[in-house]
Amino acid sequence: MGLAHRVGVFLDRDGTLTRPYHYPTLAEHLVPSDGIVEPLRRLADAGAALVIVTNQSALARGYLTDAGFAAAQASFEQALARAGVRFEGVYHCPHHPDGVVASLAVRCRCRKPEPGLLLRAAAEHGIDLARSWMVGDQPSDAEAGRRAGCRTVLVGQAGTAVTTALALWTIVGEVAGAGR
Numbered sequence: 001m002g003l004a005h006r007v008g009v010f011l012d013r014d015g016t017l018t019r020p021y022h023y024p025t026l027a028e029h030l031v032p033s034d035g036i037v038e039p040l041r042r043l044a045d046a047g048a049a050l051v052i053v054t055n056q057s058a059l060a061r062g063y064l065t066d067a068g069f070a071a072a073q074a075s076f077e078q079a080l081a082r083a084g085v086r087f088e089g090v091y092h093c094p095h096h097p098d099g100v101v102a103s104l105a106v107r108c109r110c111r112k113p114e115p116g117l118l119l120r121a122a123a124e125h126g127i128d129l130a131r132s133w134m135v136g137d138q139p140s141d142a143e144a145g146r147r148a149g150c151r152t153v154l155v156g157q158a159g160t161a162v163t164t165a166l167a168l169w170t171i172v173g174e175v176a177g178a179g180r
Contacts, residue, residue: 061099
C-alpha cells in the first residue's frame with residue numbers, strides 16, 4: 001500500500017454504533033444508535049474510510065463463537081448497507097486475559113486501549129492517523145485512538161450530551177471543511 005493519505009473514522013461498535021447491550025451475542029442485540037446513518041453516509045461521500053474497531057471479550061469468555069460473531073456482525077452491516085452505509089473494514093479483538101477459552105485468554109496488542117486494531121486498519125487502508133478520528137463510548141476507546149495518533153471523541157458519558165450522532169456530525173464538518 002502507498003503512503004497513508006486518507007482520513008479514517010474508527011468506530012467502536014457496542015455502545016457507540018449500537019445501542020448499549022451487555023455482551024451482545026445475537027443479531028437482534030445490535031440495534032444501530034439513533035441518528036448515525038446520515039452522518040456516516042456523508043463521511044463516506046467525503047472520502048473518509050469508515051472502520052469498525054471492537055473489543056469482543058465475549059469470545060474469550062466463551063459467550064460467543066467466531067461463527068456467532070460473524071453472523072451478528074454481517075447482519076448489522078447488512079442493515080446499515082440497506083441504508084447506504086458501508087464499512088471498509090471490521091477489526092475485532094477476541095482476547096481477554098481473564099477468558100475461559102485458553103487460546104484467547106491472553107494479553108495482546110489488539111485489545112483497546114492498545115492501538116493494534118487501528119494501526120493494522122490504517123496500514124491496510126492507507127489511512128493517515130494524524131488526520132483521523134476514533135469514536136467510542138469507553139475510555140479505552142479514546143486511549144487507543146490517542147496512542148495511535150488520532151483525534152478522539154468519547155460519546156454517551158453520563159452528564160454530557162455527546163451522542164454518537166452529534167460526534168459524527170462534528171467530524172463531518174471537519175472532514176468536509178478540509179476538502180474545500
